[in-house]
Amino acid sequence: MKKNLSLYVHIPFCVHKCAYCDFLSFENRNLTDHMQYITALCNEISMYKPFADRYTVKTIYIGGGTPSVLDEVMIESILNTISNVFQVDRFPEITIEVNPGTIKYSNLLKYAEYGVNRVSIGMQSADDRILKNLGRIHNFEQFVEGYNDVRRAGFKNINVDIMSGVPGQTIHSFVDTLTRVTELKPEHISVYSLQVEEGTPLSENQELLRLIPDEETDRQMYAMTKKVLAACGYKRYEISNYSQPGYESRHNSVYWTGGEYIGFGLGAASYFKGERFSNIKDIEIYNRICEDVREAITGNADPFKLYESAASRLRTSTETMYIDSRIEEYMFLGLRMMAGVSRKEFRLRFNKDMYEVYGPVINKYVDEGYMETDGDRVWLTDRGIDVSNYILSDFILDR
Ligand code: SF4
Secondary structure, three states: EEEEEEEEEEEEEEEOOOOOOOOOOOOOOOHHHHHHHHHHHHHHHOOOOHHOOOEEEEOOOOOOOOOHHOOOOHHHHHHHHHOOOOOEEEEEEEEEEOOHHHHOHHHHHHHHOOOOOOOEEEEEOOOHHHHHHHHHOOOOOHHHHHHHHHHHHHOOOEEEEEEOOOOOOOOOOOOHHHHHHHOOOOOOOEEEEEEOOOOOOOHHOOOHHHOOOHHHHHHHHOOOHHHHHHHHEEEEEEEEEEEOOOOOOOHHHHHHHHEEEEOOOOEEEEHHHHHHHHEEEHHHHHHHHHHHHHHHOOOOOHHHHHHHHHHHHHHHEEEEOOHHHHHHHHHHHHHEOOEEEEEHHHHHHHOOHHHHHHHHHHHHHOOOOOOOEEEEHHHHHHHHHHHHHHHHHHHHOOO
16 A cells, blocks of 8 residues: 655755744855756656655655745656656645745746645735835735735635744733734634844844844734634634634644655755655755765666665764654654644554553543543643643653
């Protein structure tokens, strides 16, 4: 029987770098740079051919960066290459991330034609002053226009990303953002709290840093998120993710439930064949290695040998996931989901009883009201989620 697989495709290009961003992306690159990279990316996808017939691809996520800066035919090339190499399920979830500053209606129609059926829009805030503080390239009006274009192009599954705890944000402006987004009725909303990452322009801008809301305000925003979104019919199914019933992100759920996925492109992370690995982050070297892959494929090189040699050059580190790390990760990620983890699934996956491994710690947190259980599933309560970092650290196994 074929195994399920998810694919992530990284597009490391943006129009302009946002002040808080430490994602792997380059601003202001030209068409030639885009073309070179997409050719490389397609070659990387092709090198997985020898393993492809063991899998059915259930979800594809084209993220970045800003995939919508690309010429739409490049999105077509990526998806065509994937379906030439892999067997894609009849009803896959295929997501593309777009930035409101680069949405084009004609491109949206093309995405739909290529099979994309979910669009994720980075809105972040409805307050133009805040968008400016964040260095975003769009204002709220452009977001609304872009959102309406996505709907008009026929997409029935839209996610909107929002940020909390950003410079200049008040409870009032945050709630206003939530309200305006819910009025548009996207199927899915992700709300992430700002992390100030070292080396970003924001981390060096004292004026903006002073405008970041204090911890108490941040906590209130967190509480308001659940309240406002629940009142509008959105259910929290993961710490930062809310959806209308049936619209949970299938792709992200694969990450949270320990499923296999391959990340293609610069710096992309994978969990494949029991190994966790990430690609290199130097675009020149990445392009060169993938060009060698193309030459080897055209030269009829042994596909397994080709894969081994290209993989060893493309990856920065490969970690074989031994049982203890897999168990820990299953718990850390699984407990981020409101449905929690299942004792039955745990046994099937690890051939062990969850209570044999974690009985005392689960019982302790259930007694203290931080966790609940129905005999099979175990999940964090609202109180537990508030201190999840602390609780999850108790799930690290002694080695
Ligand atoms: S659009 Fe996204 S990836 Fe690009 S710079 Fe802004 S935050 Fe980073």
